[in-house]
Amino acid sequence: MRRTLLLLALLAFGAPPALAQQQQTPPGGRLGTGLPVPRYVSLKTDRVNLREGPSKDHRTAWVFQRAGLPVEIVAEYETWRRIRDSEGTEGWVLHSLLSGRRTALVMPWAKGEVPPIPLREAPSDRSGTVAQLQPGVIANIKSCDGAWCRVVIVMERARDVDGYIQQDKLWGVYPNEKVE
Template sequence: MRKIILALAVASLSTGAALAQQPPGGRLGTGLPVPRYVSLKTDRVNLREGPSKDHRTAWVFQRAGLPVEIIAEYETWRRIRDSEGTEGWVLHSLLSGRRTALAMPWAKGNQPPISLFDRADDKSAVVAHLQPGVITNIKGCDGKWCRVMITMDGARDVDGFIQQEKLWGVYPNETVE
């Protein structure tokens, strides 16, 4: 009898954990594709443990334009994941449909700078070198290359091309117009 009760308790815990990953009640928000990439609209976005202001703030993002991936929706709340795998819920009004991406946020150590080319060709002229984690504004992607814009030194904008596989914020082979 004790083994059965223990087994039921374990089953209940694992079912509860699975439900926590899904929108409560299964109600969706926009009907837009999930998953999809968006960006943070403001410099201060609370990441909550659940889809309401009653849930504890687990993290505070402080970087407007940061790309995040929407992985679930519930009414006006979106469950998001950042490039490091951190997940939680944010209010939809704190998100923007503007597409941004991070240049190779997974790169560690003595990684050489990431080249931004003047054409979608790695033999073309390099217009800038990017450090890992730089936010780029996506102007378009053809599935292999993305045309991006970055602001250098807080003043001038640089426009160029980067291989799509070097970005976090666009899916492999995704076309962005």
Template sequence: MRKIVVAIAAFMVSAVPALAQQQPPGGRLGTGLPVPRYVSLKTDRVNLREGPSKDHRTAWVFQRAGLPVEIIAEYETWRRIRDSEGTEGWVLHSLLSGRRTALVMPWAKKGEPPISLLDRADEKAGVIAQMQPGVITNVKACDGKWCRVMIAIDGARDLDGYVQQEKLWGVYPNEQIE
């Protein structure tokens, strides 16, 4: 019995990405933009569905506007996304934003030291703030090694500084963003 369940689960996982690659008759596959690519969640309530339609079950609900996600497939108005923990599913394109954001070291283990937000792109630069893992940053620019990011503190002020690109989830290694 166990082997049958595993085989069915493996089929279901492999069938969904294949669906994203099929052009429906008279339909549109996607935007033509590069896949994969990073975007962010537009609202603080985004349903992650098992398939590309509202008929599919909601598997998860994201509750964090600005969270970076990676688009890994497109099908008409639906985008298959992956979050920093590897969770995948389908969301309507209208719930996503092209605004680039990144998470500070979401893979860090409890007790690891915070990450420094620096006043320039240099390991010896002055420290503006210490960021805990999981903080969402707005990505302003990246040169392949360093990213200039902004963190919203409250409605009145923001912190603007630099962090090593390798310490962010939401930008690709060596990616340059202007």
């Protein structure tokens, strides 16, 4: 009863940061790295099992098959990370299958016929276009200033393309986030 009242008070008046973090700790468990949650990372390999819970005893709900795919860590439990993909699918993966390398998807929410998205020479709509990108392309993030991101698109049979794209056209970086 006392714990319930404490939680209600915390919800009503806001919790001090340390106590708010403590309330997120899973029963009988501990938080993971202490890094900010949520945060974006990418898949390290081209085969990552998404599990229903934080252990190998839990059923595999999905298998990701795209190395470099950006995902958002929304919770941590020991060596497990609860992740969400660009479509909203959530589940648990082992931390060793994730990379801190920042990547983003170009407009994964775009459906149907969408004009190509310009990759610019400089962070300006008036700058020249170095490439035209389709929705769903993975971009390696080099930096973001809160409005524009400098990215590299890895090409399989051609040289990589380096340029700038408006930050709001990417999934894998938060609005106004600065990445260095």
